[in-house]
Amino acid sequence: MSTLHSEQRIKSLLRLVAQQNASDLHLVVGRYPTLRLDGKLYPLTQEAILSAEDTQALSDALTSEENKKKLIADGQVDFSYNFEDKARFRTNVFYQQGNLSVAMRMVSGSVRTLEELGLPPILYDFTKNTQGLLLVTGPVGHGKSTTLSALIDFINHNEDKHIITIEDPIEYIYEQDRCIINQREIGRDTKTFPDGLRSVFREDANVVLIGELRDLDTISTAMTAAETGHLILATLHTNDTSQTVDRIVDVFPAHQQNQVRSQLASVLLGVVSQRLVPKVGGGRIPAMEIMMNNHAVENLIRENKSYQIDSVIETSLREGMVSLDKSLADLIQRGLVTMDDALVYSKNEEYLQMLISKK
Numbered sequence: 001m002s003t004l005h006s007e008q009r010i011k012s013l014l015r016l017v018a019q020q021n022a023s024d025l026h027l028v029v030g031r032y033p034t035l036r037l038d039g040k041l042y043p044l045t046q047e048a049i050l051s052a053e054d055t056q057a058l059s060d061a062l063t064s065e066e067n068k069k070k071l072i073a074d075g076q077v078d079f080s081y082n083f084e085d086k087a088r089f090r091t092n093v094f095y096q097q098g099n100l101s102v103a104m105r106m107v108s109g110s111v112r113t114l115e116e117l118g119l120p121p122i123l124y125d126f127t128k129n130t131q132g133l134l135l136v137t138g139p140v141g142h143g144k145s146t147t148l149s150a151l152i153d154f155i156n157h158n159e160d161k162h163i164i165t166i167e168d169p170i171e172y173i174y175e176q177d178r179c180i181i182n183q184r185e186i187g188r189d190t191k192t193f194p195d196g197l198r199s200v201f202r203e204d205a206n207v208v209l210i211g212e213l214r215d216l217d218t219i220s221t222a223m224t225a226a227e228t229g230h231l232i233l234a235t236l237h238t239n240d241t242s243q244t245v246d247r248i249v250d251v252f253p254a255h256q257q258n259q260v261r262s263q264l265a266s267v268l269l270g271v272v273s274q275r276l277v278p279k280v281g282g283g284r285i286p287a288m289e290i291m292m293n294n295h296a297v298e299n300l301i302r303e304n305k306s307y308q309i310d311s312v313i314e315t316s317l318r319e320g321m322v323s324l325d326k327s328l329a330d331l332i333q334r335g336l337v338t339m340d341d342a343l344v345y346s347k348n349e350e351y352l353q354m355l356i357s358k359k
Contacts, residue, residue, distance in 0.1 A: 006057035014083045017106055027055050027102040038284055055100045059093050080169040090171055107171045111153040118285055119147060122320045127155050132269035133226040137238045142276045143286060144235040145171050151233060152209055155179060161206035166196040168211050193218040210234035216251045226267040241271040241291040245306040265301040268293045275345045277337050285336055287345060289324040329355035
């Protein structure tokens with residue numbers, strides 16, 4: 001495949017991704033180019049099945065010389081790809097069985113509000129804090145970064161602050177309004193998440209967005225920053241609040257865990273755990289668990305009783321807390337999702353069915 005042909009082919013495929021409003025494009029040897037649409041994979045059977053030469057050529061058309069060196073050295077590389085100033089893609093190129101594969105996730109060109117995303121505006125309340133740690137959690141591909149982008153942009157339009165984002169790679173590009181916004185990409189602007197995070201102490205930052213809490217060093221530095229006058233917003237690949245608390249504590253050595261529980265109890269603002277559930281009529285709609293830290297939750301974290309946090313969430317509806325099953329039940333009642341789809345994401349199927357039967 002010639003360079004010109006491969007460039008034309010990747011542009012054609014990315015144009016189709018944008019037209020279909022797909023979330024992902026996969027290029028794998030021996031398969032048709034494949035889209036992910038509403039969580040399901042759809043092979044583009046009108047295209048030719050990809051050969052090793054095809055994926056190599058398409059990868060070359062996407063990847064800069066610098067990233068090609070990283071790919072050869074590390075076996076994979078992450079980067080963002082700007083397609084004709086119409087759409088941006090979070091891209092991963094990697095080797096498998098000696099051949100190249102490509103996974104590209106489309107990032108919305110514009111940052112949307114919580115209302116546009118179908119998320120409760122009460123989440124904006126977290127942005128009113130001058131310091132502390134807010135975690136948005138959930139599986140890969142369930143809208144964590146999109147939710148955080150809405151909160152960052154709300155601050156951008158309503159506060160006079162300095163925002164720093166540390167991302168791998170940069171996803172949403174913010175148009176600076178009332179805030180100064182510096183966006184730093186891992187590998188290009190700073191070596192690692194901990195390096196970028198440690199530098200915010202010298203950069204007069206008010207708000208820091210961390211693309212992902214990946215390791216002990218990042219988590220430890222994030223909690224220290226949340227203690228020292230910074231509002232920290234971050235993602236974590238956990239399923240609910242109790243699992244999130246346990247994951248953070250468990251990453252530390254055993255002799256530090258009591259101290260970490262105390263520190264986390266004092267800096268944690270809340271945990272938002274979300275899922276994108278298939279919507280009746282097509283598309284996906286968010287369901288979420290919202291935990292806001294209060295005295296009861298704080299004490300449970302300190303006392304190593306995170307498994308009881310679910311009970312606090314269930315009984316704190318007036319404070320704005322919502323359990324995942326309550327959120328799913330609401331979507332079912334509104335006719336937006338089916339019971340079968342909701343049950344896939346439910347934490348407690350019997351409880352969900354009980355909530356529905358009460359209506």
